[in-house]
Amino acid sequence: xxxxxxxxxxxxxxxQTLDSLQVLxxxxxxxxxxxxxxxxxxxxxFAILAWSYSGADIRPWALIEDWGNMAVLGADFFPPDFxxxxxxxxxxxxxxxxxxxxxxxxxxxxxxxxxxxxxxxxPIWLRQPVRRLMDALRAINEMVFAMLFVVAxxxxxxxxxxxxxxxxxxxxxxLFSEAVxxxxxxxxxxxxxxxxxxxxxxxxxxxxxxxxxxxxxxLYRFESNVRSATVVGMVGAGGIGVVLWEVIRGFYFxxxxxxxxxxxxxxxxIDLLSAWLRRRFL
Amino acid sequence: xxxxxxxxxxxxxxxxxxxxxxxxxSVRIEPGEMVxxxxxxxxGKSTLLRHLAGLVASDRNADGCAVSVGGRSVQAGGKxxxxxxxxxxxxGFVFQQFNLVNRLSVITNVLIGTLSRLPLWRTLLFRxxxxxxxxAMAALQRVGxxxxxxxxxxxxxxxxxxxxxxxxxMVQRAELVLADEPIASLDPEASRRVMESLAELNRADNVTVxxxxxxxxxxxxxxxxxVALRDGEIVFDGPSAALTPEKLGELYGSDAEELLLGExxxxxxxxxxxxxxxxxxxxxxxxxxxxx
Numbered sequence: 405x406x407x408x409x410x411x412x413x414x415x416x417x418x419x420q421t422l423d424s425l426q427v428l429x430x431x432x433x434x435x436x437x438x439x440x441x442x443x444x445x446x447x448x449x450f451a452i453l454a455w456s457y458s459g460a461d462i463r464p465w466a467l468i469e470d471w472g473n474m475a476v477l478g479a480d481f482f483p484p485d486f487x488x489x490x491x492x493x494x495x496x497x498x499x500x501x502x503x504x505x506x507x508x509x510x511x512x513x514x515x516x517x518x519x520x521x522x523x524x525x526x527p528i529w530l531r532q533p534v535r536r537l538m539d540a541l542r543a544i545n546e547m548v549f550a551m552l553f554v555v556a557x558x559x560x561x562x563x564x565x566x567x568x569x570x571x572x573x574x575x576x577x578x579l580f581s582e583a584v585x586x587x588x589x590x591x592x593x594x595x596x597x598x599x600x601x602x603x604x605x606x607x608x609x610x611x612x613x614x615x616x617x618x619x620x621x622x623l624y625r626f627e628s629n630v631r632s633a634t635v636v637g638m639v640g641a642g643g644i645g646v647v648l649w650e651v652i653r654g655f656y657f658x659x660x661x662x663x664x665x666x667x668x669x670x671x672x673x674i675d676l677l678s679a680w681l682r683r684r685f686l
Numbered sequence: 687x688x689x690x691x692x693x694x695x696x697x698x699x700x701x702x703x704x705x706x707x708x709x710x711x712s713v714r715i716e717p718g719e720m721v722x723x724x725x726x727x728x729x730g731k732s733t734l735l736r737h738l739a740g741l742v743a744s745d746r747n748a749d750g751c752a753v754s755v756g757g758r759s760v761q762a763g764g765k766x767x768x769x770x771x772x773x774x775x776x777x778g779f780v781f782q783q784f785n786l787v788n789r790l791s792v793i794t795n796v797l798i799g800t801l802s803r804l805p806l807w808r809t810l811l812f813r814x815x816x817x818x819x820x821x822a823m824a825a826l827q828r829v830g831x832x833x834x835x836x837x838x839x840x841x842x843x844x845x846x847x848x849x850x851x852x853x854x855x856m857v858q859r860a861e862l863v864l865a866d867e868p869i870a871s872l873d874p875e876a877s878r879r880v881m882e883s884l885a886e887l888n889r890a891d892n893v894t895v896x897x898x899x900x901x902x903x904x905x906x907x908x909x910x911x912x913v914a915l916r917d918g919e920i921v922f923d924g925p926s927a928a929l930t931p932e933k934l935g936e937l938y939g940s941d942a943e944e945l946l947l948g949e950x951x952x953x954x955x956x957x958x959x960x961x962x963x964x965x966x967x968x969x970x971x972x973x974x975x976x977x978x
Contacts, residue, residue, distance in 0.1 A: 594785030594851070597739050598858055599775030599802030604809050608798055612789040 477657070484665055485658035492647060492666050499643035500670070502561050503633040506568025507626045513573045515618075518580025519606065525584060534577075541574025550636040561642030568629050568636065576625055583617040584610060619685050623678040630674045634667050689757030691717040691862055691894035692738060696751045699733055699744050699918075707733040708744070709918040715896060717756075717861070720888045722905030722926060723898040725915035726941045731898035734915070735864045737761070738896070739779050740770040756861055775802030778855020778893075780884075782867035784847040788840035792831065792850050795839050796822040799857035818857070825853035829883045845876025852883045856891075863887065865897040869904065881908050902929060902945045916941075 467474070486492075520526045520534045549567035557563050592609035600608070637645020644667060651659045692715035699708040708730045715721055723731050736742045737753055738760065744751055746764030753760045755777060759767045767773065778799075786795045800818045801809050808814065814822075826832040829849035834842055839850065848868055855863050865884060869877035881897075885908050888895045899905050905912050906926050914922035914929070914937060921937050922929070934942040 590781065590783055590785040591787040593741065594779070594781060595787070595798055595801070597741060597774060597777070597779035597781075597785075598799050598854065599771050599773070599777075600798065600809075601771060601801075601806075603806070604801045607810060608790070608794075608801070609787055612787050615789070 480655075480657035481661040483658065484661040485656070486662045488659065489662065489666070492644065492663055495637075495644040495647050496666055496670050498561055499633045499637070499645070500630060500674075502564040502636070502641075502643050503568065503626060503629040505565045506633070507572060507622065507629050509565070509569040510572035510576050510625070511622050513569075514576035514580050517573065517577035519584060519610075521577055521581035522584035523581075524587070524589065525606070525610070535581075538574045538577045541570055542578065543574075544571065546571045546632045546636055547639060550641040551639045554640045559640040559642070564633060564636040564641035564643060564645075567641060568632055571632075572625050572629060576621060579621045580614070580618055583614040583621070587613040616685060620682050623682050627671075627675050627678050631671055634671075689717070690754075691715045691719065691756060692896065693752075693754045694734075694738070695753075697734070697737060697744050697753060698747065698751065699730075699737065699742070707918050708737070711915075711918070711920055713913060713920065713923070715894060717894050718888070718892045719911060720885065720895045720909050721897070722909035722912040723896060723915065724900065724902060724905050724912055724929075724945060725898075726938065726944050727900060729915040730918040731900075731915055732866050733918075735779075735866045735896065735898060738862075738864055739774055739777050740766050741779075771802065775858065776861050778852075778858050778860035778863040780848065780851045780855060780863065780865040780868045782870050784844070784851050786839040786847055786850060789838060791836050792826065792839050792842065793819070793822055793835040795850055796825060796853045796857050799854040802858070822853070822857050825856040826850070828856065828886075829853045830879075843876070845872050845879055848872065848876070848880045849883050852880070852887065856887060860893060862894045862896070865895065867898050867900065870900065877904065884908070900945060902934065905929070 517534055517538060520530055521538060523531065526534070546567045549570050550563055553563035553566045557566065587610055591613070592605050595605050595609040633643055633645070634648070635645050637643040637647070638649040640646065644663065648660065648663050648667075651657075651663060692713060694711055694713045697708055697711045698706070700706050711730075711734060713734075723734065725731050733742070737744055738755060740753075740760040743761055743766050744753070744764050751764065752762040755773055758769065758773050760770060760773055761767055786792075787798075794812075797814050797818060800814065800822075804814070804818070823832060823835060826835050829852055831842070831846050831849055831853075834846060834850075839847060842850065851868075852863075863884065868884070869880050872880060881904055884895050884897060887893050895909075897909065906929065909926055911924065912922065912926040912929055913920060916938060922933075931942070931946060934945055938945065
């Protein structure tokens with residue numbers, strides 16, 4: 405008794421096929437059997453939402469009650485005031501320059517740190533401290549680093565560059581090391597067997613395998629660093645963020661709108677460019 | 687007196703988990719020999735070859751366990767020699783899965799064979815001297831894939847990749863080539879070409895070749911001498927021609943079928959004399975090895 409519940413090929417005969425169908429029909433359909441677990445999962449999801457409701461101060465009716473205020477504020481944004489567009493453009497370019505240098509420095513430092521954090525290359529006494537350091541760099545947001553560097557090196561773009569550089573190094577080092585951990589070890593052994601040293605094994609065996617992923621990760625980070633660079637200015641670390649902060653604080657909403665439009669256009673263009681580069685490289 | 691190309695004394699290896707991969711193995715190979723290493727899968731062929739290249743260290747036992755290549759110690763008593771990288775420079779290693787770097791060009795993969803003799807500043811900048819490049823091209827010519835030199839390695843077929851790996855060993859100017867199941871992933875025609883390339887290297891440059899195989903007919907055809915492993919022990923070391931199906935049955939029992947897979951083996955189609963003319967017949971090495 406109890407044949408396995410598979411469908412037999414035609415050639416195996418009708419009797420067997422019927423037999424296995426009967427076995428199948430004695431079991432409940434899969435969807436019925438799993439439904440209890442699904443209900444519990446949904447229940448848990450709703451419980452988490454309910455628990456967070458008061459802490460997050462969710463007041464949807466405020467949107468309706470204060471509808472008039474919102475309309476007035478919205479009306480103040482239009483039409484956008486592009487009178488100072490040259491100034492905004494200069495600051496947006498400065499913002500891009502901050503993102504470029506922050507990302508570049510991060511890539512340079514993430515390469516050795518990423519290799520040192522990889523399980524298949526690095527001994528544990530080196531790997532663990534490097535990983536913890538990178539965790540720390542990732543845990544602190546760019547804005548926080550920007551505030552600290554404004555104190556250390558003064559107001560201006562350089563504080564923004566340092567903030568982005570430090571935070572991005574933590575992120576890229578982790579992504580780089582994960583790419584290294586996923587490589588095929590056999591080519592590396594092939595190189596080791598020729599008598600090459602460790603540096604040569606990495607340069608000829610590891611780097612060629614990870615370079616497409618590394619380039620892709622770096623471009624993603626550059627995109628998101630352009631976005632970050634627009635806000636680090638708000639704490640005084642240079643670029644368009646400084647301008648944005650000034651016009652919002654001064655209630656110049658038409659100018660705020662113009663700056664926001666220019667940021668949206670810039671970020672979209674950078675995203676398109678980097679997507680194109682990634683396609684080219686992979 | 688000439689140094690032995692390979693000398694293995696009392697080599698044992700136990701993997702974590704207690705499986706004994708090599709059990710007190712001793713082998714001596716004279717320079718210029720072409721030797722087949724046969725055995726069913728799991729019999730210790732790969733493990734033995736990897737010990738010869740110093741890619742793994744043996745068990746830490748003190749009783750005279752030692753591996754040397756060309757008279758220089760690769761490892762002894764479970765410890766790799768501090769010179770192991772320099773010795774590896776003289777050993778070409780050909781892997782079952784080719785182990786080329788797929789995204790690098792074929793010529794760069796071959797030039798990797800020169801890393802161990804070039805200064806670090808050159809290798810770190812990918813600056814290979816003109817004469818090494820010419821040497822690499824000549825090696826690719828010799829194995830018949832010069833037209834693919836500037837393709838990515840991944841664009842080559844398995845047989846072509848394996849010949850590129852042999853070209854890398856040529857460029858290394860290796861005195862010893864260890865080939866670990868070089869034809870196990872290839873079709874019969876590609877297998878034949880790879881074995882021809884190895885045999886040509888042995889014949890023309892007098893390079894010692896130790897090649898592990900799990901198909902006996904290739905050992906019969908290309909290698910005058912065969913070392914047979916079973917469960918980590920050497921059960922036969924002598925002329926390949928002595929390995930008749932009856933002898934294999936005696937050595938391996940029911941496992942013998944795995945070694946005879948492919949074409950049926952009949953005594954009269956065994957070693958073709960034309961293929962092995964000109965091989966040095968290492969009578970002394972054989973006698974010593976058989977005695978140990």
